[in-house]
Amino acid sequence: MNYKHIQLPLSKADARALRAGDACLLTGPVYTLRDAGHIRLLDEIREKRLKTLPYGLAGQVIFYAGPTPPKAGRPFGAIGPTTASRMDFAAPLLMSMGLTGTIGKGERSDEVKKACEEYSSVYFVATGGAAAFLAKCVVSDETLAYDDLGTEALRRIEVKDMPVFVGIDTLGQSIYDLDREDD
Amino acid sequence: MQVLSSNTISDALLVSIPRLANVLPPDILEALIEARDKETHERAKIVLDQLVLNAQIASEDHVPICQDTGTVWVCLEVGPDIALNANVFSKVNPSVAHGFINSKLRKSVVRDALFDRTNTGDNTPAFCELRLVDEPGVARLHLMLKGGGSDNASRVVMLTPNAGKQGVIDTVLECVKEKGANACPPLVIGVGVGSTFDKVAGLAKLALMRPLNVPAPDPQVAAFERELLEAVNATGIGAGGLGGDTTALGVRVKTAPCHIAALPVAVNMGCSAMRRLTIEL
Numbered sequence: 505m506n507y508k509h510i511q512l513p514l515s516k517a518d519a520r521a522l523r524a525g526d527a528c529l530l531t532g533p534v535y536t537l538r539d540a541g542h543i544r545l546l547d548e549i550r551e552k553r554l555k556t557l558p559y560g561l562a563g564q565v566i567f568y569a570g571p572t573p574p575k576a577g578r579p580f581g582a583i584g585p586t587t588a589s590r591m592d593f594a595a596p597l598l599m600s601m602g603l604t605g606t607i608g609k610g611e612r613s614d615e616v617k618k619a620c621e622e623y624s625s626v627y628f629v630a631t632g633g634a635a636a637f638l639a640k641c642v643v644s645d646e647t648l649a650y651d652d653l654g655t656e657a658l659r660r661i662e663v664k665d666m667p668v669f670v671g672i673d674t675l676g677q678s679i680y681d682l683d684r685e686d687d
Numbered sequence: 688m689q690v691l692s693s694n695t696i697s698d699a700l701l702v703s704i705p706r707l708a709n710v711l712p713p714d715i716l717e718a719l720i721e722a723r724d725k726e727t728h729e730r731a732k733i734v735l736d737q738l739v740l741n742a743q744i745a746s747e748d749h750v751p752i753c754q755d756t757g758t759v760w761v762c763l764e765v766g767p768d769i770a771l772n773a774n775v776f777s778k779v780n781p782s783v784a785h786g787f788i789n790s791k792l793r794k795s796v797v798r799d800a801l802f803d804r805t806n807t808g809d810n811t812p813a814f815c816e817l818r819l820v821d822e823p824g825v826a827r828l829h830l831m832l833k834g835g836g837s838d839n840a841s842r843v844v845m846l847t848p849n850a851g852k853q854g855v856i857d858t859v860l861e862c863v864k865e866k867g868a869n870a871c872p873p874l875v876i877g878v879g880v881g882s883t884f885d886k887v888a889g890l891a892k893l894a895l896m897r898p899l900n901v902p903a904p905d906p907q908v909a910a911f912e913r914e915l916l917e918a919v920n921a922t923g924i925g926a927g928g929l930g931g932d933t934t935a936l937g938v939r940v941k942t943a944p945c946h947i948a949a950l951p952v953a954v955n956m957g958c959s960a961m962r963r964l965t966i967e968l
Contacts, residue, residue: 505729527733540804572751573791581750581791587836587869609836610869610928631927632836632871633960634737635754636745654806655754655793667737669730669929679929680868 507667513563514604519626522670524677528628529665534567534607535559536659538586541650542594545658549597557601559648559658565605565628566598570655571639579645579661584635585609588627588671592616599623607668611680621676629671629679641666691771691826691968696763697778699966703830704759704786707962708751711742714898715875715936715961722873722926722933731931735873738926738959753871753960756792757832759783759813760892766825776815784809795835816889826968829896837874837958840866843888846950852911855880855952856918859938862954863919868928871958874935875899876919879953881943891955894941896965903940912938926959936961 505527510518512532522528537545548558556562568586575581588595588608595606596619604625609632620627630638641663649658671679711719719742723735745752761779765771787794787810796811797804820827842862846854859878867874879890903909915938925931936959945951957963 505733525730527730570754570793570795572754572756572793575750575791576748578750580754582745582752582754582756582793584754586755587839589869609871629927629929631734631737631741633753633958634734634741636748636750636752637737637741639750639754640744654808655795656806667733 512565514565514626516624519604519624520674522626522673524670524673524679524682526670528668528670530628530668531664531666533660533662534565535561536567536569536571536661538568538570538656539590540653540656541658542591544650546594546597557598557603561598562602563604565607566603567661568606568608578639579642580639582635583639583642585630585632588612595619599625611678612672617672617676617678620672620674624674626670626674627672628668630666630668638666689769689826691765691769691775693772693775693778695968696761696775696828697782699828699968700761700779700782700830701786703964703966704783704832705790705792707830707832707964708756708790708792709749710746711752711960712898712963714900715959716742718899718936719873719959722936726926726932728925728931730929731926731933734927734929751792752962753834753958754793755795755834755836756787757834757962758796759810760816760829760831760833761813762816762818762829762893764818764820764825764827764829766820766822768823769826775817779813779815780811783811783813828966828968829893829963830966831892831895831963834871834958834960837870837956840870840956841891841954843884843951843953845884846952848948848950850950854950856915858952859915859954860918860922862956863924863934864922866956867924867934870956871960872924872928872935873926873933873959875957875961876915876935876938877955877957878915878938878940879955880940881945881951883945884951886943887951887953888955890941890943891953894939895955895957895961896963897939899937908940908942912940915940
């Protein structure tokens with residue numbers, strides 16, 4: 505399978521050229537955030553009535569992940585995707601505010617598929633349980649907020665050639681639906 | 688009479704927790720390699736390649752196989768001739784804290800599910816269980832690091848007796864089709880059938896302890912496991928949920944007596960990083 509090399513932040517042109525099922529290698533910044541961080545981010549957006557995404561998230565990609573501490577000379581011993589559907593409650597709003605991509609694992613709701621189409625946001629799927637392997641793609645990390653949440657803090661990390669598949673493309677097509685149709 | 692001490696348990700945990708987090712059990716690795724070698728779907732083959740390579744990196748570099756190093760489940764089984772003090776689990780939490788902090792594992796436990804979701808910071812408390820078994824001389828420790836994604840894909844269903852074997856098969860298939868893709872396939876599926884509402888989930892979890900290369904002692908159970916595995920793999924969900932030949936590496940079934948009105952079924956989903964170990968103390 506041919507991998508498409510994708511430079512992050514994800515440009516609208518690159519996003520629209522991707523199709524569900526494509527294999528990609530991602531290089532550039534991604535932001536890790538998961539359950540508790542999403543609850544807090546949404547509270548913050550509502551309370552402060554923010555019109556744009558805080559912490560430089562506009563135009564960026566969120567990786568649904570909670571890493572282990574540094575080890576073997578790497579920023580994290582292990583880092584991998586968590587189940588994306590648990591963040592479906594927050595994704596459409598964040599996409600409407602300019603989130604250009606998400607990385608996780610598993611199927612997502614119809615609302616998220618619609619939001620991917622409406623806001624040209626791409627959902628990438630990484631291999632769950634391949635976290636020692638994926639940790640070798642991480643070159644740097646920096647904690648931006650919510651440090652008290654431990655592994656669930658908001659982090660900006662740089663990845664190099666991180667292998668993923670396009671899970672939902674900007675037409676709202678899902679890799680999981682494609683495969684069932686193929687059967 | 689032999690007295691089992693809390694130190695015996697804590698010594699076993701101090702050695703086993705880091706090892707289990709970083710080194711995939713050999714039966715699971717073997718099954719992953721076999722699945723990779725025979726996979727015919729391109730994307731699933733990529734996923735399985737990554738999982739095999741991942742296990743190798745984790746073991747060589749002493750890093751966790753998966754970032755979700757789980758909740759710690761400790762289950763002590765003791766035979767009728769083993770004595771123990773009621774404080775036998777008293778050193779479990781300190782051992783877990785030590786293991787998770789020193790070996791740089793992820794702390795994934797909050798203080799209270801509903802009222803205080805503050806991370807406890809050391810992955811305690813562990814979830815402990817004592818089982819009295821009718822096996823003289825036995826002092827056996829089961830240890831599992833259970834990931835959240837696969838546990839979330841689990842369920843308990845109270846069927847009626849007429850549902851029978853087909854009802855159990857349908858329950859497992861429904862669970863796999865609805866949640867399997869989220870649970871990091873290829874899966875290891877624990878199925879409990881029987882006992883009562885509260886106990887059947889425990890049966891399913893205990894079923895996960897039997898290695899993939901050890902057939903069920905009861906031929907009826909062994910045949911049912913093969914039947915379930917075939918049905919699960921026929922779904923085509925595949926490794927990573929992206930379509931493929933191997934949706935599960937194995938299905939493990941444990942049955943028990945139950946009420947005349949009941950047919951309780953539990954499915955405890957295990958991921959491809961099925962980290963569990965049984966130690967004879």
